[in-house]
Amino acid sequence: MSDPVVTQPDVGDEVAAAYRDNYTLLEYIVARRYRVPRDEVAGVIHDVFIAFIRNLPRIRQKREWLVGATFKECCLYWRKRGRDGSLCEVEYDFDPAVLLPDLDSRVAVGKVLRQLSGRCRTLLRLRFVEEYSSLEIAREFETTVDYARKLVHRCVLNARALVSQPGRREP
């Protein structure tokens, strides 16, 4: 009986897959968490991937490593520009294994928001970021408190439906 042919996985394909699979997440960290200017985001992420390739034989948890390296690289980016501390202290002493589910969920919510109507986005931002009460939303949208509450609920439930079915458009 002949031995089955064992093909080694191609390192280039492995790197390309890691690049594609993690880019959105890393972009979120660089552009949104650390507010690196838009035209430099891709460069920062690329540097992280070059370091990833250099250290590939030692890396066991690839996703965690990429997230950790991105946080560090963002700190370094701002440190080089004289903004030491303020941005990095927030994330000081983090554990990417703990942070990853939260980051993934943020990226997913961000994608979903894009699919919602502009009105829903505004309502959700006022309610959950600006912490408007139902009364304040009712005033803003010139409606009743009960209806304002219903509007917010409908937007949240639409968002939930999109999270669980990513391809679906807002009902």
Add this chain to the structure above:
Amino acid sequence: MTRRHYTDDELLDYIDAKHENSADQECHRELTDHVEIEQCPDCLPRLQELRELVRGLGDPSVYDIGADMPLASVPAETKILEAMMFARRRTADDAAAERAIQSFERDKIPIDEWDSLPAAHTAGVLRHIVASARADYDRSPRAALRVLGVAAQIASKLPSTDDVNEQRGLIAKAQAEALRMLGRYDVALERLDEAERYLRELPAPEYELACVDWVRSAVLFSVTRYDAALGLARKAIRAFVEYGDRESAERVRMVEAAILCEQGHVTAAHRTFVRLVLFFGSRDDQDMVARLNANLAECEVRLGNVDVAYEYAHDAIKRYEALGLDAEKIRVRWILGHALMRAGAFEEAFEEIRSASDAFAELGMTSEEAVVGLDLTELHLSRAEWIEAHALAGRLATRFSDLQAPVHYARAYAYLSEAVRGRGTTSELLGLIEYLREYLAVAEVDDEPVPFQPPLLH
């Protein structure tokens, strides 16, 4: 009475109570004709899912994404291609290096001549040399150092600046590790500075720099600069945790515990070592378990539990034997010798320590040999063997002089030999040995070797 489940709207009302002002909260109490939310297998998962979503919706950064970024952000194909080519080039380099090295070895070309071979001027060959040198630290740190010297010469001739920086940085770090094994701590620290300088030039170098901090911490520990060593060890641990590299973090934690032990926090160190034995045991890492058992033996000695120390030490020796790690096996025997000396078993202690001394000499580990020699002299003095102590110290002074070891080794032993011949009191001579131990530990930290100064007489 049948109680019904919460609808999604009712669950959102329930969550809303946290957001609303106090007047509104009146409307959002748990509903009396419903099941208890936190106990209900139907309502609770839906409540948790909605809470998680609402938490995400409360983060302003997700709105930035929604507003400014494309729905599915994708990297530029050119960037992906660049990364793929970089990864493939490294793999191809490594494969070519293996073939080249096989041919050098087939043609019996000594490594010192590789610098003159164009086929050896690749990063792949250098990675191969560094990996073999690292495997050789334990058996032959001098040979490792010689090979790394050749690698450093080749590295400067690489065509790509990034390759030069990466390879020079990694070679300098590897040299520092070999120098630490040889007890040449001052040069090891210089090499680490050099490694850091080169690696800093690379894109995103923080992971490699954490590895440099790790080695620097170990060197500073060896020269008893415990506070500095502890700070660096903790910095490296934090960095590795941040990279999700738990294994490296736990390895540095062993250095941290060893430092704590030297600082007198023996119980805390012991606790960490025991925890680490479980961690590395679960990964079947015999080398680490052996190291940790050797450290536990030392802790037990300090805690006065000599019998338990024996057990740990023997376990470590057995594992090192199985792994073929001779220098480490010798170090454990040395630790065991200390345990026996403290327990008053001088005969057995002498056997263990003398065999450690001979073995260190055979491996060319001069610094260790010098310190072990002090232990042997102390043992002779403890047994009032003045002639033997004098002869041993004199023999070591000559040996270090012949070896062209750092000059202070020979001077220190010559002074000790004379002091023993002059028959000071035992306590004076034991005090002198302690003084010499401290001197040998710090004599090579500074840029220039610290000249030997006899202790002040009281």
